[in-house]
Amino acid sequence: MAGHSNWPEWIYVAIVIALMTWVGAEAWEAERLIEHVPEDAEVIKVIGQQWFWSFEHEDGTREIGELHVEAGKAYKFEITATDVIHSFNIHDYVVLLDAVPGRVNTVWFAPDKAGVHDIQCREYCGLIHYNMRGTLYVEEPST
Amino acid sequence: MTMLELQKPRPIWQIMFSTHHTDVGLLYLITSLAFLFLGGTLALAIRAELFLPGSQIIADSMTFNRMFTVHGTTLIFLFIIPFASAVGNYFVPIMIRYKDMAYPKLNAIAFWMIPPAGALIWLGFADFTWYATPPYSIISAPGPAADMWIFGLKILGISSVLGAINFVVTILKCKHPDMSIGQVPLLAWSFLSSSLIILVAIPTFAAALLMLLTDRLGVSGFFNPALGGDPIAYAHLFWFTFHPEVYVLVIPAIGMMYEIIPRFSRKPIYSYNSGVFAFVLLSIVGFSSWAHHMYATGMSFTEKTVFMVGTLAAVPASAMHVFNFIATMWNGRIRFSTPMMWAVGGIALFFSAGAGGVVNSAMPLDFSTHDTYWVVGHFHLFVMGTIAFGSIGFLYYMFPYVTGRMYNETMGKIHFIMSFVGTVMVFFTQHVLGLYGMPRRVFDYPPIPEWITMNQIASVGAMIIGVSMVIFLANMIHSSGKGRPANTEDPFGLGGKYYYPFEARNPHH
Numbered sequence: 001m002a003g004h005s006n007w008p009e010w011i012y013v014a015i016v017i018a019l020m021t022w023v024g025a026e027a028w029e030a031e032r033l034i035e036h037v038p039e040d041a042e043v044i045k046v047i048g049q050q051w052f053w054s055f056e057h058e059d060g061t062r063e064i065g066e067l068h069v070e071a072g073k074a075y076k077f078e079i080t081a082t083d084v085i086h087s088f089n090i091h092d093y094v095v096l097l098d099a100v101p102g103r104v105n106t107v108w109f110a111p112d113k114a115g116v117h118d119i120q121c122r123e124y125c126g127l128i129h130y131n132m133r134g135t136l137y138v139e140e141p142s143t
Numbered sequence: 144m145t146m147l148e149l150q151k152p153r154p155i156w157q158i159m160f161s162t163h164h165t166d167v168g169l170l171y172l173i174t175s176l177a178f179l180f181l182g183g184t185l186a187l188a189i190r191a192e193l194f195l196p197g198s199q200i201i202a203d204s205m206t207f208n209r210m211f212t213v214h215g216t217t218l219i220f221l222f223i224i225p226f227a228s229a230v231g232n233y234f235v236p237i238m239i240r241y242k243d244m245a246y247p248k249l250n251a252i253a254f255w256m257i258p259p260a261g262a263l264i265w266l267g268f269a270d271f272t273w274y275a276t277p278p279y280s281i282i283s284a285p286g287p288a289a290d291m292w293i294f295g296l297k298i299l300g301i302s303s304v305l306g307a308i309n310f311v312v313t314i315l316k317c318k319h320p321d322m323s324i325g326q327v328p329l330l331a332w333s334f335l336s337s338s339l340i341i342l343v344a345i346p347t348f349a350a351a352l353l354m355l356l357t358d359r360l361g362v363s364g365f366f367n368p369a370l371g372g373d374p375i376a377y378a379h380l381f382w383f384t385f386h387p388e389v390y391v392l393v394i395p396a397i398g399m400m401y402e403i404i405p406r407f408s409r410k411p412i413y414s415y416n417s418g419v420f421a422f423v424l425l426s427i428v429g430f431s432s433w434a435h436h437m438y439a440t441g442m443s444f445t446e447k448t449v450f451m452v453g454t455l456a457a458v459p460a461s462a463m464h465v466f467n468f469i470a471t472m473w474n475g476r477i478r479f480s481t482p483m484m485w486a487v488g489g490i491a492l493f494f495s496a497g498a499g500g501v502v503n504s505a506m507p508l509d510f511s512t513h514d515t516y517w518v519v520g521h522f523h524l525f526v527m528g529t530i531a532f533g534s535i536g537f538l539y540y541m542f543p544y545v546t547g548r549m550y551n552e553t554m555g556k557i558h559f560i561m562s563f564v565g566t567v568m569v570f571f572t573q574h575v576l577g578l579y580g581m582p583r584r585v586f587d588y589p590p591i592p593e594w595i596t597m598n599q600i601a602s603v604g605a606m607i608i609g610v611s612m613v614i615f616l617a618n619m620i621h622s623s624g625k626g627r628p629a630n631t632e633d634p635f636g637l638g639g640k641y642y643y644p645f646e647a648r649n650p651h652h
């Protein structure tokens with residue numbers, strides 16, 4: 001529009017761009033730190049199938065629907081599925097990654113204190129998706 | 144402005160077999176509203192079921208899964224898109240001063256593909272969500288529902304592409320020779336932008352759908368890991384189409400707000416140029432963010448970073464529209480008639496939806512919200528809060544021009560207030576529910592006290608919206624037959640000079 005000054009809009013757009021840049025930079029930095037897996041993390045294999053979770057510890061112990069770990073240790077989940085896509089989720093520890101058949105996805109966590117937490121499936125996987133739940137038991141260190 | 148279609152009663156077959164743009168527009172309008180009520184009924188059933196843990200009114204999870212699948216498919220493909228086509232059909236030819244759409248027969252064909260597609264989706268009643276994730280959709284989803292859904296979507300995709308070609312050609316080639324592209328009203332610009340997105344985006348999903356079908360038939364294994372395929376490839380193809388598709392849905396609704404806001408503020412639009420710029424920018428950067436739906440599929444840090452940046456890049460363009468609306472209203476002599484209330488409410492909810500979207504796009508936060516009720520609340524603030532609000536506001540705005548009669552203003556305002564309160568109750572609450580960790584697409588949930596409370600607030604909100612929609616339906620039906628005759632020169636009492644400055648008559652030909 002002729003003679004129509006638009007500087008307030010450009011200032012506003014600059015503020016929005018600055019805000020988004022800040023959000024992006026903070027998110028980038030946080031994600032970079034989160035994705036750094038500690039070297040001493042114990043591996044737990046996680047398998048999703050319709051409609052339960054099974055786990056295999058490094059020492060060969062297997063569990064179904066329940067997972068026992070120790071507080072103060074770091075664990076690395078190697079997640080896969082045998083039939084359809086599921087999503088492995090311990091919401092209290094913000095652990096979330098898809099269990100995709102034919103792929104192994106990894107995510108790690110280090111529970112800080114003893115407690116009981118829900119494990120659930122967060123990707124639609126059919127009939128009993130709503131009840132594809134498990135329990136995480138974080139126990140005091142045994143030593 | 145003359146487009147009075149219902150004033151002279153005509154036999155229904157004359158409208159059905161017509162290729163005139165306002166008749167096709169009317170067909171789109173009635174069809175989309177019918178599916179709005181059908182899809183909305185499913186939503187109410189879903190909310191009633193989730194009012195308490197355990198089974199309430201729906202017998203089993205498979206029925207529930209089918210209901211939310213058909214709910215989503217219906218409201219996206221059979222309400223939002225056809226509604227936008229209705230508005231485009233009515234207004235675009237008049238705004239660019241042409242006698243009809245560029246290809247009237249193609250226009251009618253594009254419409255008539257929708258009812259059979261809707262029938263396939265509703266008679267099949269598939270269960271694999273509107274996203275049809277393989278390998279579930281290949282190896283596990285019950286047929287023939289799944290196959291009927293695939294064919295239904297295929298038909299709808301073709302219909303969208305035909306409609307988009309028609310809008311692009313109409314706007315670029317049929318506009319009045321005296322009218323430069325820089326004078327085309329923003330509503331028509333919104334259809335130009337969204338149609339171009341459709342033409343680039345839809346073919347990808349069209350291919351993915353065919354591959355999904357042959358996978359289901361067992362003759363290929365594109366997405367089936369058991370046959371060496373990759374289900375994540377489907378996710379990329381799907382979101383390459385359907386993230387831009389989000390802008391296909393939202394841009395016409397923004398265009399409708401650009402019609403309403405300046406008239407009811409009795410001021411020219413603050414900046415036409417920035418509106419055009421933001422539409423074009425959105426339709427380009429809309430293609431740089433698709434995989435933000437897929438952080439949790441196991442993407443690399445670099446991939447996630449790229450798509451986060453691509454997503455955040457869309458924010459300034461959306462923010463420009465909000466600024467433009469507020470700056471237009473600033474110092475205006477605003478008249479809060481029903482259409483204006485819907486438009487302003489829609490802007491507020493658009494802003495809220497966008498703010499929540501920034502949280503989703505930030506990589507670490509997405510792992511807290513992804514596939515929880517947060518996401519359900521987030522995108523419903525777009526599809527309901529922004530798109531349906533803009534569309535319903537525009538429906539009230541065009542009502543006197545279509546029917547020659549006025550709707551009941553009080554009922555329109557009650558409809559808005561109840562819908563706004565209900566929308567806030569349902570979808571803001573669902574954000575919080577998501578932060579408490581409740582996954583989406585669940586038939587039942589454990590009796591966690593916070594989850595129960597949040598679900599109950601959301602369900603009550605949904606019922607409030609449901610009641611308001613009954614008021615809306617009664618108002619539309621009653622007023623189109625028995626409402627007081629509208630003054631079509633100035634139906635909203637704004638002073639005639641605030642309406643669209645053209646005198647167009649498109650007689651039937």
